[in-house]
Amino acid sequence: DAGVIQSPRHEVTEMGQEVTLRCKPISGHDYLFWYRQTMMRGLELLIYFNNNVPIDDSGMPEDRFSAKMPNASFSTLKIQPSEPRDSAVYFCASSLRRQSTDTQYFGPGTRLTVL
Amino acid sequence: QKEVEQNSGPLSVPEGAIASLNCTYSDRGSQSFFWYRQYSGKSPELIMFIYSNGDKEDGRFTAQLNKASQYVSLLIRDSQPSDSATYLCAVNSGNQFYFGTGTSLTVIP
Numbered sequence: 001d002a003g004v005i006q007s008p009r010h011e012v013t014e015m016g017q018e019v020t021l022r023c024k025p026i027s028g029h030d031y032l033f034w035y036r037q038t039m040m041r042g043l044e045l046l047i048y049f050n051n052n053v054p055i056d057d058s059g060m061p062e063d064r065f066s067a068k069m070p071n072a073s074f075s076t077l078k079i080q081p082s083e084p085r086d087s088a089v090y091f092c093a094s095s096l097r098r099q100s101t102d103t104q105y106f107g108p109g110t111r112l113t114v115l
Numbered sequence: 116q117k118e119v120e121q122n123s124g125p126l127s128v129p130e131g132a133i134a135s136l137n138c139t140y141s142d143r144g145s146q147s148f149f150w151y152r153q154y155s156g157k158s159p160e161l162i163m164f165i166y167s168n169g170d171k172e173d174g175r176f177t178a179q180l181n182k183a184s185q186y187v188s189l190l191i192r193d194s195q196p197s198d199s200a201t202y203l204c205a206v207n208s209g210n211q212f213y214f215g216t217g218t219s220l221t222v223i224p
Contacts, residue, residue, distance in 0.1 A: 033212075042216030045211065045212060103149075104212065106160070107158060108158050109158050
């Protein structure tokens, strides 16, 4: 398996623009997670899905952020409008099932810079 | 607020020494505990997990868990320069994962 795939790997945009990040989880994994990582705040869980259904979006910072999972092999995280403080590395991760010892496999991340 | 605390470091150890990384957590209901390694510019990768009190060994790595004191540690024996990375502690609590901000480790040849 190719692992979790994310695109783009790097995104530079200007404040106010819409940004869409994409993720393809590992085939057969039924949990998908979106994280944001910054030096100051570390790795923060934004939202996670089970079987394409959003389960917990309490980590989404504000209404400018939205996430969808239209099918088992694709998810998007959208920021509209983007702001400089959104600059971070965004990771997508997937896991097979939600038990305490199940491993989350991370994608390579998208480095977002908002000017 | 469920918190996971780690010393940000940097922690420097000479090659061949034992590196000790520590993590404390605030939620006594936490069920399982994970150590991830993250190289600069890369994504986190799982080293090992532990869910019972005591020690768990995997090669040069040993995870130690003390639920009464709410801490988990990672020992790296015979440290190698390739172990230089940031180590993230993660805690599963109420089916949520909470990550610490990580400890930066440098192994000096």
